[in-house]
Amino acid sequence: MLENKVALVTGASRGIGKAIALELGRQGAIVIGTATSDTGAAAISAYLAEAGIKGAGKTLNVTDPAQLDQIISDIEASFGSIAVLVNNAGITRDNLLMRMKDDEWDDIMNTNLKPVFQLSRGVMRSMMKARWGRIINIASVVGATGNPGQTNYSAAKAGLMGFSKSLAREVGSRNITVNCVAPGFIDTDMTKVLPEAQKEALTGQIALGRLGQPEEIASVVGFLAGQGGAYITGQTLHVNGGMYMG
Amino acid sequence: MENIEARVKKIVAEQLGVNEAEVKNESSFVDDLGADSLDTVELVMALEEEFECEIPDDEAEKITNVQQAIDYVNGHLSK
Numbered sequence: 599m600l601e602n603k604v605a606l607v608t609g610a611s612r613g614i615g616k617a618i619a620l621e622l623g624r625q626g627a628i629v630i631g632t633a634t635s636d637t638g639a640a641a642i643s644a645y646l647a648e649a650g651i652k653g654a655g656k657t658l659n660v661t662d663p664a665q666l667d668q669i670i671s672d673i674e675a676s677f678g679s680i681a682v683l684v685n686n687a688g689i690t691r692d693n694l695l696m697r698m699k700d701d702e703w704d705d706i707m708n709t710n711l712k713p714v715f716q717l718s719r720g721v722m723r724s725m726m727k728a729r730w731g732r733i734i735n736i737a738s739v740v741g742a743t744g745n746p747g748q749t750n751y752s753a754a755k756a757g758l759m760g761f762s763k764s765l766a767r768e769v770g771s772r773n774i775t776v777n778c779v780a781p782g783f784i785d786t787d788m789t790k791v792l793p794e795a796q797k798e799a800l801t802g803q804i805a806l807g808r809l810g811q812p813e814e815i816a817s818v819v820g821f822l823a824g825q826g827g828a829y830i831t832g833q834t835l836h837v838n839g840g841m842y843m844g
Numbered sequence: 845m846e847n848i849e850a851r852v853k854k855i856v857a858e859q860l861g862v863n864e865a866e867v868k869n870e871s872s873f874v875d876d877l878g879a880d881s882l883d884t885v886e887l888v889m890a891l892e893e894e895f896e897c898e899i900p901d902d903e904a905e906k907i908t909n910v911q912q913a914i915d916y917v918n919g920h921l922s923k
Binding site: 723726727768769771772 | 882886889
């Protein structure tokens with residue numbers, strides 16, 4: 599259980615991030631969820647309060663390094679040291695490589711990959727002192743399988759897997775674990791925009807024959823954060839209904 | 845207040861898990877006291893907290909033995 603441990607979840611206003619925030623809260627954590635807008639942050643505060651979870655929603659643009667430092671010191675001052683970091687915030691900028699603009703590539707790296715490094719660095723001092731920490735990065739099945747139109751997104755997600763392995767080796771001796779959870783095709787706003795024909799084709803490749811629910815990702819994140827995941831580090835857990843089997 | 849040398853040695857012993865008696869001024873953190881690279885980073889963090897200062901990375905890299913740590917603290921605390 600995560601009784602009174604402080605957890606930071608980026609991109610927590612909806613979808614997978616929201617489900618993760620609620621799951622960690624259910625395990626007793628104090629949860630700080632971030633959103634890019636004040637409205638999103640307020641929505642996080644509201645659902646946490648409704649679920650009786652201690653914590654707050656905060657506004658954060660992960661591409662602004664000053665905001666990353668600020669939010670860590672704010673959380674430490676208000677709630678205590680961050681023990682669980684879930685890097686969930688992410689965007690897509692899909693395009694075929696031949697049409698991809700530099701800024702479509704850069705947006706993905708600057709949102710999906712670089713802040714994971716910066717936030718991990720930011721929380722490391724207190725995790726090392728505590729001799730306890732959990733960093734869980736939300737990757738994607740496409741980081742392992744590839745997907746046409748997502749060279750940028752899949753590069754960033756595969757980057758998270760390599761990052762997690764290296765950091766896991768660096769800080770394992772301090773009882774800090776670093777893992778990825780790689781969701782498959784999950785029923786969220788990010789996948790709602792896909793054309794119906796593409797959804798059907800994708801579902802056909804899933805052994806369980808259906809999309810996953812955000813809660814089915816959150817439960818695995820909760821497992822890694824809790825005692826059950828204590829001896830797992832440097833891994834990517836694929837949670838995709840059998841769409842990809844490692 | 846304990847003198848700086850004693851405080852530095854105490855932190856080194858605590859951080860690296862060695863007896864204070866083993867911590868000599870000329871002891872190298874890595875070669876004599878068995879520190880790895882992460883230990884040395886943590887040691888600098890602990891010194892920063894004990895002496896309420898910030899040790900820049902390029903300075904921290906130069907602190908490889910006990911005397912250098914004592915000298916650094918002596919040189920920067922008086923300011």
